[in-house]
Amino acid sequence: MKYLSEYRDPELAQRYLREIEKTVTRPWTIMEVCGGQTHSLVKNGILNLLPPEVNMVHGPGCPVCVTPLNLIDKAVYLAEEKDVILCSYGDMLRVPGSEKSLLEAKANGADIRILYSPLEAVKIAQENPDREVVFFAVGFETTAPANALSVVHAQRLGLDNYAILASHVLVPPAIEALLSDEECLVEGFLAAGHVCTIMGLEEYFPLVDRFGVPIVVTGFEPVDILQGILMVVQQLERGEAKLENQYARMVREGGNPKARETIYEVFDITDRMWRGMDVIPQSGYGVCQAYQKFDAQRKFSVDIPEAPENASCIAGDIMKGLKKPFHCPNFGTHCKPENPLGAPMVSSEGACAAYYHFSDRIHQIEKQSA
Amino acid sequence: MSTSKNAKKIEWQLQCPMPKLDFEVITLGHGSGGLLTHRLLESGVFELLKNEQLDRRHDGALLHLQGPTAFTTDSFVISPIFFPGGNIGELAVNGTVNDLAMCGAIPRFLSLSFIIEEGLRMEEFWDIVVAIKFAAEAAGVKIVTGDTKVVERGKGDKIFVNTTGIGTLHPRAKIDLGRVGVGDKIIVSGNVATHGIAIMSVREGLEFETTIESDTQPLHHLVTALLDRFGPDVHLLRDPTRGGLGTVLTEIAREVGQGIELHQRDLPIDEQVRGACEILGLDPLYVANEGIFIGIVAEGVAEEVVAELRGLPGGAEAAIIGEVVAAHPRQVILTSAIGGKRVVNMLVGEQLPRIC
Numbered sequence: 001m002k003y004l005s006e007y008r009d010p011e012l013a014q015r016y017l018r019e020i021e022k023t024v025t026r027p028w029t030i031m032e033v034c035g036g037q038t039h040s041l042v043k044n045g046i047l048n049l050l051p052p053e054v055n056m057v058h059g060p061g062c063p064v065c066v067t068p069l070n071l072i073d074k075a076v077y078l079a080e081e082k083d084v085i086l087c088s089y090g091d092m093l094r095v096p097g098s099e100k101s102l103l104e105a106k107a108n109g110a111d112i113r114i115l116y117s118p119l120e121a122v123k124i125a126q127e128n129p130d131r132e133v134v135f136f137a138v139g140f141e142t143t144a145p146a147n148a149l150s151v152v153h154a155q156r157l158g159l160d161n162y163a164i165l166a167s168h169v170l171v172p173p174a175i176e177a178l179l180s181d182e183e184c185l186v187e188g189f190l191a192a193g194h195v196c197t198i199m200g201l202e203e204y205f206p207l208v209d210r211f212g213v214p215i216v217v218t219g220f221e222p223v224d225i226l227q228g229i230l231m232v233v234q235q236l237e238r239g240e241a242k243l244e245n246q247y248a249r250m251v252r253e254g255g256n257p258k259a260r261e262t263i264y265e266v267f268d269i270t271d272r273m274w275r276g277m278d279v280i281p282q283s284g285y286g287v288c289q290a291y292q293k294f295d296a297q298r299k300f301s302v303d304i305p306e307a308p309e310n311a312s313c314i315a316g317d318i319m320k321g322l323k324k325p326f327h328c329p330n331f332g333t334h335c336k337p338e339n340p341l342g343a344p345m346v347s348s349e350g351a352c353a354a355y356y357h358f359s360d361r362i363h364q365i366e367k368q369s370a
Numbered sequence: 371m372s373t374s375k376n377a378k379k380i381e382w383q384l385q386c387p388m389p390k391l392d393f394e395v396i397t398l399g400h401g402s403g404g405l406l407t408h409r410l411l412e413s414g415v416f417e418l419l420k421n422e423q424l425d426r427r428h429d430g431a432l433l434h435l436q437g438p439t440a441f442t443t444d445s446f447v448i449s450p451i452f453f454p455g456g457n458i459g460e461l462a463v464n465g466t467v468n469d470l471a472m473c474g475a476i477p478r479f480l481s482l483s484f485i486i487e488e489g490l491r492m493e494e495f496w497d498i499v500v501a502i503k504f505a506a507e508a509a510g511v512k513i514v515t516g517d518t519k520v521v522e523r524g525k526g527d528k529i530f531v532n533t534t535g536i537g538t539l540h541p542r543a544k545i546d547l548g549r550v551g552v553g554d555k556i557i558v559s560g561n562v563a564t565h566g567i568a569i570m571s572v573r574e575g576l577e578f579e580t581t582i583e584s585d586t587q588p589l590h591h592l593v594t595a596l597l598d599r600f601g602p603d604v605h606l607l608r609d610p611t612r613g614g615l616g617t618v619l620t621e622i623a624r625e626v627g628q629g630i631e632l633h634q635r636d637l638p639i640d641e642q643v644r645g646a647c648e649i650l651g652l653d654p655l656y657v658a659n660e661g662i663f664i665g666i667v668a669e670g671v672a673e674e675v676v677a678e679l680r681g682l683p684g685g686a687e688a689a690i691i692g693e694v695v696a697a698h699p700r701q702v703i704l705t706s707a708i709g710g711k712r713v714v715n716m717l718v719g720e721q722l723p724r725i726c
Contacts, residue, residue, distance in 0.1 A: 044706040045709070049709070338718050357713070357715045
């Protein structure tokens with residue numbers, strides 16, 4: 001892990017900060033798309049170090065946050081009513097469904113297991129031939145190859161008891177939807193580096209051209225983020241709109257073709273519902289025809305009525321960059337990690353969770369409400 | 371560390387081989403209190419933990435205590451029960467010994483209770499009891515009373531252990547929340563997050579270049595050395611087990627009504643453990659610890675305290691990591707490696723591994 005230390009170097013960070021201060025002449029609103037970047041901004045105290053002209057707003061790049069309520073209800077239903085072994089990444093567990101979260105279902109006795117990799121779920125299916133195993137395949141383009149691979153793997157092993165509940169979403173259509181919204185305030189983007197390690201840069205050129213916004217593909221360490229912000233600010237100040245790659249040490253222009261091959265072997269591009277944001281056309285992956293027996297939605301024909309979202313949660317406005325967690329009247333009072341109204345308060349990449357855990361203003365809010 | 375711990379284990383096994391028995395697995399009957407219980411305990415368990423109190427075979431122990439006495443209890447339900455660097459037995463002794471040490475007490479007596487799930491292999495039980503024997507010897511405590519119950523399969527998780535401990539207060543100890551004041555320095559006695567990551571890497575089947583081992587150890591030797599030399603200048607001691615350093619320091623800040631400032635740069639952490647935290651998406655501030663303590667000491671002696679600890683076994687990585695401040699009362703603020711500031715809060719629930 002030594003290679004990380006240079007991207008956390010205090011002197012280098014200070015140098016980028018001074019450069020940002022020198023370059024900026026007027027207010028700019030910049031969105032970091034990825035929740036991992038949001039957390040890095042808050043956790044490293046970068047938001048408080050930036051000059052006041054740089055207004056960072058936090059995008060929809062938290063896979064847990066945008067997973068539809070209905071799908072969580074389905075996962076809970078499968079685990080509780082269909083007696084499946086439901087496997088999931090850890091941070092999906094606390095997200096509230098319309099009645100309960102997976103963590104609550106687990107506490108009530110449902111067989112829900114936290115995994116790091118979908119391939120572990122395939123192994124569980126192999127070891128439990130008399131049980132159905134479902135992997136809750138959540139994520140952006142980053143996790144899609146591994147999730148797709150689990151299906152290919154299960155097919156090869158001839159497993160009939162493995163399926164995925166797919167909730168894959170894609171970054172470029174989300175950026176397009178945000179920019180097409182006339183309320184949109186965002187003037188420049190930090191794009192998610194990890195996503196581009198798979199997908200490459202190609203999909204972002206048309207966005208830059210069509211909307212005239214700078215997009216800088218950026219990493220996750222503090223120095224990465226500061227450099228990414230500087231690159232966006234430099235473009236904005238010069239009146240340019242280009243695609244640049246700050247994260248070149250990881251992101252190749254062509255991405256990872258092998259990983260994409262695996263994705264397209266298993267998935268089709270489909271319309272997707274984004275929690276808090278509505279349906280975005282062609283913005284996600286669904287299991288394709290050839291692999292449909294691994295699609296948990298078809299396999300179990302789960303039909304659960306759409307429950308209404310909690311009306312007092314402003315997660316959608318936060319993920320569109322229109323509001324910040326502090327603008328929410330429930331933040332830190334009626335909505336806390338132990339009792340959340342919406343997903344961003346519990347996901348490890350959610351903006352509300354970042355503000356709640358790492359910002360000193362929460363104490364003032366708690367004090368005022370006490 | 372790895373080789374010495376392995377060597378330790380082999381030596382234990384050589385010194386205390388498991389006796390030949392007519393059963394391999396512990397069953398419900400072994401907890402009935404009847405003949406099977408007798409056979410289980412007489413098989414060598416009593417012999418291993420031998421001392422004059424236990425040898426009397428009373429229903430309880432008769433103790434002669436003088437002066438202020440510390441009293442604490444803890445239950446151990448860890449899974450897996452065997453992990454790199456130790457097992458549940460050592461943990462059960464060290465955990466309670468360390469709770470006593472944190473009160474400024476010298477640990478003297480322990481009770482020991484087992485709740486065993488039927489099906490536990492006698493071999494495993496033996497290894498646990500052997501570890502208890504050696505951990506108790508290393509900590510200088512006697513196990514003076516105990517209990518064994520067996521529950522049906524599915525009603526436990528292999529074995530649960532409870533220990534209760536009694537210790538006599540060190541004559542120079544003046545450890546109290548009320549003595550924490552502005553200007554005090556915060557020290558840790560060793561690397562953070564090691565134990566939690568050792569356990570998690572077994573649970574999740576993660577492999578690293580070398581095995582990350584738990585740092586479980588009795589801490590009262592270190593504490594006694596500090597109290598001998600610095601006495602009342604040691605204001606508060608805590609072992610940041612569950613919830614980790616972040617949670618414990620936030621508790622302290624809230625309890626004393628002062629602010630705490632932490633310096634991320636100064637937090638001692640093993641490179642491999644740091645790497646594991648990165649991969650798993652865990653914040654080392656919230657990972658459980660076993661073999662370290664937090665000390666809040668008078669500003670004037672802080673450097674000497676760290677020097678003293680570094681000279682003792684188990685204290686080599688000791689460091690000053692922050693101070694108590696009048697600004698931002700009841701809050702812990704961390705200065706990040708790049709110089710930004712952020713709040714450190716209490717852990718909510720368990721840390722769950724993230725998606726990407």
